[in-house]
Structure formats: structure tokens, C-alpha cells
Amino acid sequence: MRRTLLLALLLAGAATTSQAQDLLIYGGPIYTGAPAEASNGPAEFVVVRDGRVAFVGTHWALPSDLSGLTEIDLKGAALFPGFTDGHAHLDGIGWRELTLNLEGSASVAEAMARLTAWAEAHPDGPIIGRGWIETHWPEARFLTAADLDAAAPGRVVLLSRADGHAVVASSAALAAAGITADTAAPSGGEILKDEAGRPTGLLVDAAEQLVSGLAPQADPAALREAYRAGFRVEAEYGWTGVHFMSAPWRDIPLLEQMAEAGEAPLRIYNSVTPDGAAELIAGGPRSVADGRIITRAIKYYADGALGSRGAALFEPYADRPDTAGLMQIGEQEIVPLYQAALRGGIQIATHAIGDRGNASVAEWYQQALAGVAPADRPNGADVRWRIEHAQILRPSDYHWFVDLPIIASMQPSHAIGDLHFAPARLGDARLDGAYAWHSLVDLGVIVVGGSDAPVERGAPLIEFYAAVARRDLQGFQGPDWRPHEAVDRQTALKMFTLWPAYASFREDELGTIEVGKRADFTAFSVDLMTAPVADIPKGHAVLTVVDGVVVHRAD
Template sequence: MSLIKRITLLVLFAITASVNAKSLHIYNVKGYTFTPQRELVTFTNMVIDSGKVVSIGDDSLGHAFPTAQQLDGEGQTLLPGLIDAHGHLLGLGASLLFIDVREATSAQHAAKMAADYYQRNPDLTWVQGGRWNQVLWPDKEFPNAAILDETLPNVPVWLERIDGHAGWANSAALKIAGITKETVSPEGGKILTDELGNPTGILIDTAMSLVEKHLPEQNRQLMQQQLNAAGEHLLSLGITSMHDAGIDKRTYDFYRELAADGELPLRVYAMLAATAPELPQMLAAGKVTTADEMLLIRSVKAYGDGALGSRGAALLAAYNDDPRNKGLLVTAQDKLPGLFNQVIGSGFALHFHAIGDRANRLALDQFAATFATIGGQELRHRMEHAQVIAVDDIIRFKELDIIPSMQPTHATSDMNMARDRIGPKRLRGAYAWRTFLKQGSILAFGSDFPVELANPFYGLHAAVTRQDRNNQPVKGWIPEQALSLTESLRAFTIDAAYAAAQEQTIGSLTKGYWADFILVDKDIFAIPAEDLWTVTVNQTFIAGEKVYQRD
């Protein structure tokens, strides 16, 4: 035996002395992970103790842990648990429990789906759900209340658009909300009207609250049902941690209660909603974490604008397909200094929703101003979506240490309308993952579920190919912005963890990190990129405990 091998075994046996008999040795896997230095490494064996990784290596690793429980990986591919850096946990649960009209081929089809749903659930006082997208319908026009009235004239209906930035109400819902031709659109929102000034049933951004405040109350029982549904779904997709983009005080209390009892189904990095009336009290309570690191609260989510699909994204120049419209500022410009100073001054990171180039520029300007006056640049601030950006503003993300938190499937979902909305020139700064990476920005990837489907392998596929799941367009949409699989996986693991200041405990499978990992049915580095979206999760583990097993 060589001197080096003898020394290696002595070190491994020394490690073994501190590992108890309940440790787990996983062998016969094709393992991939990133080191804390963000380098991709491979392994075939991993040892876990007390929920954390003890070591990874080759077959010789097992000799040092003879008392460990043995798990044959059967040649499966093992990856770190995937992290979705932007989603809505209870919103996903609601979408799984309510009517989903994502597959509707027209407004009339969506209305029929809603009516069929009500027939199956006749005790409902409201029909709720959504995920419609008029861009995919033949006329590409917003629907109206009259279409819903044809199938559901008496029960109120509220269906959110796929991006969550517009809602579709029937006449019964408009009546309950008291919305008439005299109703004034609130700041940061818009009530769409017809040529006679009558409300059409479409409410944009903050105007949605006019209906939403009349919806059935969100009680604890319903929240638990939503959490259960969402947790089960995400674990089946290999997501072991998610960043919840904007929670109110009720959800804040709910998560803290569950975390204290060890009942959260996956790791949650929750952002406080800037719109919550109780924000000052939640900030004053300080950052929230737990010993098992299942819950972390250290940031605030604020809204700069709306979404591109509903023409609510705030643009520097008018929309190409709506010359009188520059979008909406959900948070007024004059309120930004107070908001930024309040959040950052409390030691919390600010994660700012900005889709249009104007919203991004205003946020960058305010980050710079706040850093100059009160500091706080080191807090891992983020731009959520960072979707359409003036090319000259992209470098400012690096200069100001702002993390672009982006969603790959947004690009492949939006490619059917983005050029129409903003024209070819502005596309140069849109969905610009490669540009950000080239300048040294760290990317955090997510899905924005339930706006998009939560499956992270759909996101990996979109990031690498810039194609939809029909592999269109053939060469990819704006293919120069595509990433490698290594870069994309990093953005769903160690770099997503970095964006939550968790890169020293999750996102990697190296010594001392939580043993959050998945076993999947295909080696993602050995299959064609076009097949990435077909990968299926067989098992999911959090802190070394199996939390999902494929049937």
C-alpha cells in the first residue's frame, strides 16, 4: 500500500471515530456536486451523519465506515437538492387545489373549464384559480366578464392571469367589489374599460385588490392544505429548498410555528412582503432562523412594476404594440427612498421585483443612493426577474453587487410575445443570462411557480437550449444568451444558496453541508440537452432523510 493511500485511510478512520452507527453510506452512484468554490466535482460514494455530509469520494470511502447503514444507489445519478430561487409556496398550493386553466385554448374554453370545475364543487361561494394566457389564444386579446357570465352568471369568478399581474372577473364578482364605470383605478394598477367606459372584467396589478379583498378568508386550515399540496409536489420534483417571494404577516406566523415544530416539508427562505402593514414590526423582530435551517427570513420583497405579458412592466419608452403605454410602477418612484432605507437600514436584504427597463433602472439608482448614505451593499440584494434591462445598466448589477434572480422558463414562455412588446433593440438586454455571467454576476435561478411550472429540469432545459419543450425554435431563441449545463445547475444549487446567504450550508454536497440530495433516472451530463426536461426524480432526501420516493 502506498504511503499516500495509508495516510488517506488513517484520515478517514479518524473521521469515522466521530460518526455514529446511524450514519449512512451511499455507494454506486454517479454523483455531481459543486465545491464551496463553485467547481463541479464527481463522486461515487457519500457518507452522511447527523443529517450532514461527512465525506464524498470513490469506493475506498466505504471501508472507513463499516458500521454505517448501506444504501446502494444502483448506478443512479445523484445531484444536490435543487433550489428554486423564486416561487410562491402557498400560491402553488392554491393552484393545485383551485381550477387551473393553463391549457385553455381560448377565453371560451377557459370559461367552460371554470364552469365544469364549479359543477364538480357546487358548494363553492367563489370560483377561484387561473393561469390563463391570452397571448396563446387565437385573437391574443384580453377576455371579458361577459364570456364568464355565459357559463357562470350567478357565482362570482376570479381567475388570475398566468403571471399573477392581472385578474379576470365575471359580472357577479365586479358587483361584489363595487366596480363600476365610476370606479377610479388605484395607484399602480388599472381597471380596463370598454369604449363606453364600462369595466371589462380585467384588472391589472394593484387594481386586483379591489376584488381580492372580497375573496373567502385565508384561514389556517386552508393554508395547511396548500402547504401540504405544494410541499408534496416540490419534493417530487427534486426541490429541497425554495425562496418564497413575498409573505404577509399571517404566513410569517404560520411558517414560524411550523418551523418550531419541525413541520415544514422543505427548506424555506421567505421574503417579507413590503406591502404588509406589519412590516415595521417584522423588521424590528430581526432575522429568523432555526437550528435545522429549515426556515430563514432575512429579506424583503418589493414590487417595482407589473409583467410584460399584461403590459404592466414599466418601460423607459412605450410598448411597441401599445404606443400610448409605458407600463405601471407598482411602487411609486417617490416612495423608493423611504422603502429602501427602511429595509436596508434594518439589516435586511431587499429583493426587488423589476421586469421592465425603467423599473430596473429606478431600482439600481435607488440602491446606489441608499448605499451611499447608509451602506448595506454587502447584504445580498437582488433584482427579482431582471428581465428587460437597458444594456448600459447591466454592468451596474456587478458594480452594486446586485444579484440577478432570474427564471429560465420565462424566456421560453415569453418568446412568443416579447419581440412584439418591446421590439428587437430592447431584446439585446432581455433575458440576458450569458451577459450577466460573463461580467461576473452570480445568477440565481428559479421558476416563479405557479406562474411557470415548478419542474426545475424544465428550467435547466430552457437555460441550456433556449427552447421550449418541443425544442423550438430549432437553434434556440436568442441563442447567444444560452448557458452550459454546469453553469445552469450551479444557478439552481450553490449560487441560488448564495443569493440567500446560505452557500456555506446548502447547495453543495461537501463536508459539513446539509445532506440535501436527489436520485434521478438519467445522467444529466450524458444525455442530449434537448432531453433535460424529461429527467424524473426517483428519490429526494433532506438532511439525509428520505422525504420522497417515486412510486
């Protein structure tokens, strides 16, 4: 009763426009992520003026002037600093909404039934899809051209595996691309063939480029719609920002135009494809719309993915001894590119999943850094280079992340999906350095949390749950899946708030709820700090706020 009366008095005359920049948020625990929270506990109120935090604290310290504020009652939901997806593919998230989505297919038969239905509903043009993964299928095998041919006879079909590192092509697609039994795989790629030497239809890593020209080029309107869909999905999940990995260089002007036109509701930090490296280095970091779209990093690939056996390992795969994975680039090519980025003040993010891939990248980083003195770098010693995934490490290589240092950009959901096949791929011994979040954090390494969507679903609550539970969504962990590598909840919160801010050079503006910082908030129906772990992924985002503007609100 006293609380209701107090709020009524405080909010007398408050504005009611939903898009107002000036807010009073209350009605649930407010976790600031700031150091003082450890002793003071959650806050009760946040005041936002002009897109920045003007007050955060208890009702006893509320400012006397609360005029012009729009009230937001959390109704028991928990508020956090804005959650940032530290590694996602915004274009892929959008296209997942607009093309054939095979995510969740329980078998080859179900996936092909979806393909048949899509082909019937879309009788013209190539069929593009993504999201299948064979690890749970009763057939226990990859898709083949024969599967696609039976489901969509005569059609050009390209269906990417969930990890994006393999694509299965129909016979019509193989023929259109000129792929035969005599076609040699490009460096860093593999064309799977049957016992007779004929292509099965599965193309791994660099071999995917052999059919890339068959995908219809999106017209500007369709591409813009894909990005709109990506923004919408991410806001609904509760993300306030995305580190857009492998952002197509050709799309950067479009994203900047969308931001200037008010069509980019979230913060986007771009790490661009290598084709834009020279131009980005020459022009320097880019920022538009008051930092809504920032482009200051380049994404390279060292190896492939574990699921398709493209991740580069020191020793052969335990379940396929004839291969140790695929390196995508070599020292002589990459080190000069890294050094050019250093001289241009551009951040580097390199994909590395296997232990050999990660060790190679660390050694290349060391060479590049040693070859360009801090005085010759716009950022001096503060370069904040990243390894994306850092998935399988030798414990003896952890020191690289401390010594250089390197930011480890990791995706917790990979561990709760991969636990069903990684032991078979790696054998038990190599699991000691797999998905080693806790070990790295204990060494003082910045570990940025991400989702890798659309490789994974991309929901922040799944990612947070994976980080603290290290179990799949059914609660299964499996034998000795290194449970000690789970992290505590405070660490998980940093992985999706403060540490992504640091990795994008914005920790002074983002990552915690503190006076003067930008008003980016995420509220969930479940209290991530107190709820039973199993309940975390059952919640949903109820509020997403960026620069004080509500970009998503749910009941």
C-alpha cells in the first residue's frame, strides 16, 4: 500500500508516450552489473533522461524532480544492462526468417518433408535453406544430393548445415556448378565422395564457394527486408546489440543508411569480410548515427567447424582418423594482413575452433604484434584482438590469451549442443581444453559471450543457461563433460554485458547500469540471478531498451 501510494505521488504528471526518451523504471530487481552491487544489492529505480542513465538506486535516494518521465512497471521482471550478442550473423538471422528453415528437423525424413513442402509452395527458382544437423538423427548421416533429388526433383537446392561450414547440393546444383567426380576440392575445402568416387553432394568449408554463384542475388529491397527481420528477431529476444561477424562489406553502406533513417533499433558492431579489409584499413574505423552502427574490425577464418570435421586439430579426429581438419589460411598470407590492420587501427577477429587452429592464430598474432611497434599503431598496445570461438584449446596454450592478450569470444550454446558429438570427434583427453570458459576466466581472460546465430537459435536465455548449467535443454550433461567449466551467474552476466562492451571499445558507455552511461536495458520474465537454473531458458524478454527508447515490450 505504501509503495503504491509513493509511486502514485512520484509519477503524478508523468508523460505517457511509449517512445519517450525519459523514463522511470521500477517494479522488479534491477541488476546494475556495477561493482557496488556486490555490497548494496539490486537497485529499485532507474531514471533515464536524454537516452542516458540519470539515476539508479533505491526509492530513498530518488531525485525530487521526476517530471516528464514515462513510467515502466516491470511487474516483477528482472532488469539488467543491455544484453549484447558478442558473435552473431545478422544477415543470416534475417534470411532464416525468409528462407527454408530446417532447424529442429528430427530426421532426414522430416527435413526432406519440409523441403518438399517448400518446393511446392515456391515452384520457381533455386531453393536455399539452412539449419539441419545430423547429430540427433536416427539415420546418423549427412544429407546427400540423392535426398534432395527425391524431395525436390530437378530443382537447384542448396541446404547449409547449421554450422554454416558445409552445404549439401542437389544433383541439379552440382551439374550447374560443373562439379563432377573429377573436380578437385579447393584449398581449405572438401568435396565428399562415395565409394565410387562420385560427389555425394556435401561440400565442406572452402568447397562451398563452388556453388555460391547459384544462390540468387538479393535485390536491395529483399536485402533490406532481411535486415529488418534480423533486427526484429534480436530485439524480441532481448538483445540490445550485436557484434556482427563476417558482415558483408558490400552491406555496410546499407546498414549505415538504415541507421541514419531510424531503421536500426539495435547497436551493431561490424567485423567485416576480408574483401573490405583494404578499404576499411585505408579509411579507418567508421561510425554513424551516434554510434548505432560501428565498423572497426575484420573477420578472418583459420579453420572450419567441429561438426563437419573442418576444425583443424593437431591429431586426427577420433571418429575419422583419415583427417585432422582443414586450415583456411596460412602464416605467410595472414601475418602481413594482421600487420596492416595494426597500422590502420583496425581490430582483428579470427575464427578458430580446433586446437591447431587456435594455436596457429595465437602464434600469428604474436608475430604480427612483434612486427609493428606500439608507436606505429593508432591504438598503441590496446588492440583488443579476438579469437572467435576458441572452442578446442590445449591447456598449454591458455597462456596466449593472457600474454598477448587475446579476447576469447565464445558461444556457450555450442557446448550444450556439441556435447552430443564432440566426445566422439575428439576423444576424452582433448575435452580438457574444450569450451573452457571457467579456466580462461580464472586466468583473467575477457570471455565474450555470443550465440553464433543462426548457427544456434540465438536466444540470450539459452546462452546464459548454457554458461551456468553446461547441460543441454533437457538437463543432460553426459559423462565427464567437464562440469567445472561452467561459470557463476555474475560471470555469465559479464559475458553478455560488460565484456562485449569492452571488446567493442565501449566499456565507458555500455555494459553496466551506471549514471552517465547509455540507457541500454534488457528485462526478462525470469530472474537470472536467483531462479532455479532449469527455469532460465523457460523465460522470455519483456523489455528491450536502447538509448532510452523501448524497442520491444511484451506482457
